[in-house]
Amino acid sequence: MVSLTINGRVVQAEEGEMLLAVIRRMGIDIPALCHHEAVEPFGACRLCTVEITKESWNGWKNYVTSCLYPVEQDLIVHTHSAKVIELRKTLIDLLLARCPGSPEIREMAAQYGVNETSYEPVVNGDNCILCGLCTRICSRLGFNAISTVGRGHTKEVAPPMKEAPPDCVGCLSCALNCPTHVIKFTDVNGKRTIWGKTFELLTCKECGATTITREFAEALSERRGIPMEYFEKCDACHRKELSLTMGAVVGWAREEQS
Amino acid sequence: MRIETISQLKDLRKTNLERMNKHPRTVLICCGPGCLANGAKKISDEFHKVIKDKKIKGFSVEALKETGCHGFCEQGPLVIIEPDGVFYTKVKVRDVEEIIETSIKKKEIVERLLYTNAADGKTYTDYKEIPFYKLQNRIALRNIGKIRQCDIDEYIAIGGYEAMAKALSKMKPQEVIDEVIASGLRGRGGGGFPTGRKWATCAKIDDEPRYVICNGDEGDPGAFMDRAIMEGDPHSVIEGMIIAAWAVGSHNGYIYVREEYPLAVVNLQKAIEQAQALGLLGENILGTGFDFDIHVSRGGGAFVCGESSALMLSVAGEVGEPRAKYIRSVQKGLFDKPTVLNNVESYANVPVIIAKGGKWFSSIGTAKSTGTKAFSLVGKVRNTGLIEVPMGTTLKQIIYDIGGGVIKDRPFKAVQTGGPSGGCLPEEKLDLSVDFDTLTQAGSMMGSGGMIVMDDRTCVVDVAKYFLQFLIDESCGKCVPCREGLYQLHALAVAVSEGRATEEDLDKMEKLSENIVIGSLCGLGKSGPNPFLSTIRYFRDEYLAHIRDKRCPAGVCRALITYKIDPEICNGCMACISACAHEAITGKKKEPHFINQDKCDKCGACYAVCQHNAIEVV
Numbered sequence: 001m002v003s004l005t006i007n008g009r010v011v012q013a014e015e016g017e018m019l020l021a022v023i024r025r026m027g028i029d030i031p032a033l034c035h036h037e038a039v040e041p042f043g044a045c046r047l048c049t050v051e052i053t054k055e056s057w058n059g060w061k062n063y064v065t066s067c068l069y070p071v072e073q074d075l076i077v078h079t080h081s082a083k084v085i086e087l088r089k090t091l092i093d094l095l096l097a098r099c100p101g102s103p104e105i106r107e108m109a110a111q112y113g114v115n116e117t118s119y120e121p122v123v124n125g126d127n128c129i130l131c132g133l134c135t136r137i138c139s140r141l142g143f144n145a146i147s148t149v150g151r152g153h154t155k156e157v158a159p160p161m162k163e164a165p166p167d168c169v170g171c172l173s174c175a176l177n178c179p180t181h182v183i184k185f186t187d188v189n190g191k192r193t194i195w196g197k198t199f200e201l202l203t204c205k206e207c208g209a210t211t212i213t214r215e216f217a218e219a220l221s222e223r224r225g226i227p228m229e230y231f232e233k234c235d236a237c238h239r240k241e242l243s244l245t246m247g248a249v250v251g252w253a254r255e256e257q258s
Numbered sequence: 259m260r261i262e263t264i265s266q267l268k269d270l271r272k273t274n275l276e277r278m279n280k281h282p283r284t285v286l287i288c289c290g291p292g293c294l295a296n297g298a299k300k301i302s303d304e305f306h307k308v309i310k311d312k313k314i315k316g317f318s319v320e321a322l323k324e325t326g327c328h329g330f331c332e333q334g335p336l337v338i339i340e341p342d343g344v345f346y347t348k349v350k351v352r353d354v355e356e357i358i359e360t361s362i363k364k365k366e367i368v369e370r371l372l373y374t375n376a377a378d379g380k381t382y383t384d385y386k387e388i389p390f391y392k393l394q395n396r397i398a399l400r401n402i403g404k405i406r407q408c409d410i411d412e413y414i415a416i417g418g419y420e421a422m423a424k425a426l427s428k429m430k431p432q433e434v435i436d437e438v439i440a441s442g443l444r445g446r447g448g449g450g451f452p453t454g455r456k457w458a459t460c461a462k463i464d465d466e467p468r469y470v471i472c473n474g475d476e477g478d479p480g481a482f483m484d485r486a487i488m489e490g491d492p493h494s495v496i497e498g499m500i501i502a503a504w505a506v507g508s509h510n511g512y513i514y515v516r517e518e519y520p521l522a523v524v525n526l527q528k529a530i531e532q533a534q535a536l537g538l539l540g541e542n543i544l545g546t547g548f549d550f551d552i553h554v555s556r557g558g559g560a561f562v563c564g565e566s567s568a569l570m571l572s573v574a575g576e577v578g579e580p581r582a583k584y585i586r587s588v589q590k591g592l593f594d595k596p597t598v599l600n601n602v603e604s605y606a607n608v609p610v611i612i613a614k615g616g617k618w619f620s621s622i623g624t625a626k627s628t629g630t631k632a633f634s635l636v637g638k639v640r641n642t643g644l645i646e647v648p649m650g651t652t653l654k655q656i657i658y659d660i661g662g663g664v665i666k667d668r669p670f671k672a673v674q675t676g677g678p679s680g681g682c683l684p685e686e687k688l689d690l691s692v693d694f695d696t697l698t699q700a701g702s703m704m705g706s707g708g709m710i711v712m713d714d715r716t717c718v719v720d721v722a723k724y725f726l727q728f729l730i731d732e733s734c735g736k737c738v739p740c741r742e743g744l745y746q747l748h749a750l751a752v753a754v755s756e757g758r759a760t761e762e763d764l765d766k767m768e769k770l771s772e773n774i775v776i777g778s779l780c781g782l783g784k785s786g787p788n789p790f791l792s793t794i795r796y797f798r799d800e801y802l803a804h805i806r807d808k809r810c811p812a813g814v815c816r817a818l819i820t821y822k823i824d825p826e827i828c829n830g831c832m833a834c835i836s837a838c839a840h841e842a843i844t845g846k847k848k849e850p851h852f853i854n855q856d857k858c859d860k861c862g863a864c865y866a867v868c869q870h871n872a873i874e875v876v
Contacts, residue, residue, distance in 0.1 A: 043582045044736050046777045063776045068582040083776070090773040094742035118766070119746045130735060148577065148735070151560060153745045155735030 004075040019066035020048050023079055030079050031088065031108060032067060033179050034131035039140050041067040045131055046091055051078040063087070085112070093117050095129055102127040102180045122153075127180045130155060134174035134183060142223065143167050146174060146195065157183075164197035170213035204234035211235070260537035263545045264423045267414070270536075274415035281321035283362060286338040288403060290327025290486060290644070291521075293334035297351065298324075301335055304354040317362055326490015327482075328403030330390055331643040333373060338385060338403075345385035346371040376640055377662055393660050395622065396646045397630045398446070398606040399483075402490035408525040410532040413493040419538055421609035425501045426546045429612075431461060434505040438608065440616030442628035447473055447564070447601030448676065448705040449781075450627070450694035453608075456598060460588040461506045463596040468508040470499055471573065471592060471599040474515035474522065475557050475564035478677030479728065481708035483632040484602035486644050488515060488522035491606065492529035496539070496552060498605030501612055503550045506598050511552040512573050518559055526554050561678075561732035565780050566591075566599050568734065579734045580780035601706065603632055623649030627693030631704070637674075637711035638665045647692070654688040657711055668713040671812075672796070676705025678725045678732075679785030681792025682718060701792045703785070717814035718793040718800050723751045725789035733782060740783030743774040747787060754801060756817040757808040764801060768794065813875035816860040820876050823864075825850035827872035834864035834873065 001012050006023060013022045018041060023030060033045040043065040052069070053061045053076050063084070066077075078084065092109045097119040099105050105127075109115065134157055135147050145168035149158045159165030170192050175183040185194035190210055192199045199213035211217075217231040233241070261267050287293075287302045302324050309319050328336050333347035339361050346357060346368065353371060360366045373388055374381045382388045396402075405412040413419070425434050439454030460468060472495060476484040487495060499511050515522050530552050533539040541549045555573045557563045563578040570592040572578035591597025607629060611619045620628040627649040633656065636642050640662030647656060653673055657663065664670050672682040675692075681702035683690065690696050694704050712721065726748040735741045750767050753759040771787030778784045794801055803809050810818040823834070823843075830848040842858040845851030853864070865873045 042736075043779055044738070046738050046779070049777060064584065065582060065779075069584050087773050087777050090743070090770065091738050091777065094738055094746060097746065098742055120749045122742075122745070129738075130741070132736070150735070151562070151731075152733040152735045153730050153741055155741070 002071050002073040004071055004077065006077045007079055013071040017071050019050065019069045019071060019077060022071060023066055028079055033129060034133060035067045036133055036177060039136040042132055042136065043068045047088055049084060049087055051081045051084050088112060089114060093119060098122045098125045099127040099129060099180060104180050127182045128157060129180055131179060133177050137173045137177055141173060143169060159195050165195050168195055168197055169215035169219050170194055170199035171216045202231055204237050205232045206237040207234060209234045261544060264427055267419060267423055267544060271414050274411045278412060278415045282316060284321045284323060284340045286323050286325050286340060288328040288334060288336040289324040289407065291482060292331030293336055296335050298335040300351050301349055301354060304351045308354055308358055314363055323406045325405065326402040326407040327486040327644050329644040332641050343384040343386050345373055345382065347373045390641050390660055394646055395630050395648050397610050398487065398603045398632050399646045401494060402486055407490045408492055408529050410493060410536065418493055419497055421612040422497045422500050423544055425504055425612050426544060426548055431505045431507060434501060435461060437616040438611060441611045441619035443604065443607055443611060444627060444694060445601055446603035448703060450704060453600060453604055456588060457502060457505050460596050460598045463589055465596050467510060467595055468506055469592045469595060469597040470503045470508045470511040471597060472499055472513040472602055472605055473564060473569060473599055474513055474602050475569060476706060477561035477564050478706055478708045480634060480636045480710050481677060481706050482634045483644060483707045485519050485522055487602050487606050489525050492526045494606045494609060495602055496529055496533055498608035499552060500550055501608050502598055504548060509549050511550065512555045513552060514555045514557055514569050514573055516557045516559055523554060523556055562734045562782055565782060570597060579736045582779060624691065624693045626695055631707055633707045633709045635661050635709050638713040639711035640665055649693045650691045652689050652691055656692065664711065664713050671714050671716055672712045674710040674712065676703035677708045678728050679782065679788050680705045681788045682721060682796065684796040701795050715812055717810055717812035718797040719751060719755045719804055720814045722789045722793045723748065723755055726751055729786050737779040737783060739774045739777035740786055743770055744786050746770060747790060751790060754804050755815040757804060759805050761805055819860060820855060821853055821858060821860060821865060822874055822876055823851050823853055824872050824874060827870055829870060833867045837863040837867040
């Protein structure tokens with residue numbers, strides 16, 4: 001265990017833990033757009049930047065992203081110093097210039113008193129903030145169907161050659177975790193379309209509801225050893241079956257028969 | 259043949275030296291990038307052809323040497339006749355015959371090809387006497403331009419790989435580290451971190467395997483020091499890396515070199531194969547039981563891959579994006595293993611430090627920046643080229659004594675050091691000593707060693723705009739302050755250059771810069787606003803002229819300037835009319851011409867061709 005001071009309060013933390021986790025555990029609200037428990041910290045949005053110092057640093061301060069900075073004994077952290085707030089405000093202002101159409105960014109900006117960007121709106125800007133959550137989650141799942149393309153200001157998230165990605169299984173992990181909901185998909189008539197690729201959705205043999213894509217089921221079956229038959233039913237029907245089984249065990253089934 | 263022992267290396271040196279000294283005279287043909295672009299290869303071919311045909315007694319094609327960059331690029335292609343150092347400049351294919359007849363068959367000199375110093379009109383025969391060379395002290399560049407490029411036999415002949423032999427046989431790893439610490443060598447890639455301390459930290463970490471990497475991703479516009487070393491003297495880098503590997507206990511090394519340096523890639527590869535064939539790389543080097551091998555890793559041309567963490571990811575085959583370095587790469591670097599990464603020039607210094615001792619090295623330069631530093635001197639300076647000077651040399655000495663001053667003796671305005679992330683220093687800073695700490699204090703930085711001289715016809719706003727554009731293109735795009743912040747900073751600089759900005763915009767730019775500096779993830783972003791910050795620091799008046807008076811004092815920013823013809827001076831030669839691509843200039847022969855401002859694109863072509871100074875920029 002190490003002990004450190006955050007906003008004047010002394011707290012204990014596990015060795016190797018990142019600052020952001022400790023800060024959030026204390027109930028302090030600091031924004032972070034590129035952070036997700038499921039993937040390695042990335043440090044791209046910089047919103048979780050905090051001010052750190054130590055008694056022994058003789059007044060020297062540093063600004064670090066709390067998602068990536070491991071806790072240290074005797075560290076003194078300020079999550080809302082004037083400079084940190086100024087930085088966060090600038091970052092949000094810059095993001096707003098890039099994606100003025102994003103309600104999520106607008107809301108966050110409003111919290112920091114920014115209603116309109118003070119910069120020139122980016123030409124052809126979309127709502128993607130390039131946090132990289134989609135690509136990192138895709139890679140974490142082992143599919144690597146999408147990645148960032150290019151660099152600098154024209155960087156974008158795209159499948160290889162910007163064509164329908166051969167490795168995509170239509171699991172929607174990218175779209176559902178996108179903080180600004182930029183990644184579009186449709187589920188229509190038993191078909192799912194995402195990244196320009198169309199998938200067949202499996203249907204539950206009990207109730208007829210659509211479940212996941214065949215490709216995703218096959219991938220799970222192959223990698224996790226789940227039998228394909230499992231995917232013949234939807235989650236709700238699996239639960240129903242489970243409850244029936246449980247009922248049978250405690251003897252309710254007999255009553256039902258009689 | 260494999261060299262098994264150190265005495266065999268000594269024997270080989272003797273044989274090679276005898277072979278090298280067999281010819282009483284040798285001809286060195288500079289085949290550095292500058293000379294090659296001016297036709298050095300054709301000159302070399304012509305020399306080979308003529309020498310073969312002529313059959314001169316005591317001279318054969320073996321005495322012709324294609325060398326790496328000799329340094330004085332402005333005067334290239336260069337041909338040097340040794341041992342007298344007769345220095346022929348701007349040689350053409352048609353001069354080859356005459357050089358052979360005069361300087362090889364006889365011992366005479368082709369006067370018209372000698373170098374004349376523009377400053378004092380003096381003509382020099384021996385290059386060592388020319389001010390450009392005389393004031394230099396070459397350590398990292400010691401062999402370049404003197405031996406055949408990428409030739410292990412010549413490298414060994416002049417004492418190459420002896421420092422390695424000394425380290426491997428007579429010194430413990432800790433002794434090597436101590437020697438490098440004593441030398442005071444600091445990272446030549448620009449960061450200036452003490453090399454010895456880096457090695458010591460890595461050696462202490464209890465994890466295996468360890469890696470040694472050489473950073474040859476030189477991406478600063480106008481910089482070519484590392485290129486010259488990798489092309490001209492790759493063995494000095496390899497030797498430096500082997501010594502580093504011995505010091506930190508590594509068995510695998512990588513040289514990361516950008517694909518845009520095709521000759522460097524080829525020469526490094528060739529040099530590694532030569533060293534492997536002799537057993538200087540591979541298993542059981544010189545019978546000492548030490549194993550080390552080097553692989554060449556080619557970069558795809560991203561500037562940001564020169565940043566250490568991005569470089570290591572790129573070597574590992576991943577997207578070259580920097581990561582936060584709260585855990586240092588000496589601890590978790592390539593493949594998450596302890597890694598020592600140094601610049602090409604740092605490694606090139608190492609063999610000399612081991613051979614002559616750290617104390618000797620630290621006696622050169624200043625107390626905190628020891629040794630020498632290579633610079634590529636470019637821009638509006640008379641003697642462009644590759645130089646190496648002791649640390650502590652002043653900017654004035656470099657630009658005026660070595661560089662020969664500003665072209666056409668125009669007023670000096672600024673010198674840009676440290677590449678895109680560096681800064682511009684004005685005339686009053688010319689007496690500053692060139693070392694890591696002084697330059698950083700003045701708001702610029704050492705960087706990898708690019709030095710761009712600017713005259714009064716350079717607009718600082720335009721310069722800031724140029725470098726910011728470069729950084730926008732080269733930012734990896736991972737973190738917001740760098741990707742979006744530099745983009746907006748550039749947009750504001752454009753507004754200044756077009757006269758659209760207000761004084762509040764300047765404050766906004768300074769505020770934004772400050773936040774980019776504290777908020778960015780890697781060094782590229784953290785130093786990204788420097789082109790703006792250093793120019794506003796020293797040239798605020800020029801920014802204000804753009805804003806308040808809607809005027810570009812240097813006459814560069816197109817939106818704010820007008821080209822005018824002075825009818826009193828114009829003699830109607832029509833040169834500007836034919837130069838204008840927009841048909842904006844009218845007038846008859848021998849009558850004053852006139853520029854139609856509606857059609858004028860402000861490209862400046864007319865200004866450039868007018869021999870009578872009749873065109874002015876207002």
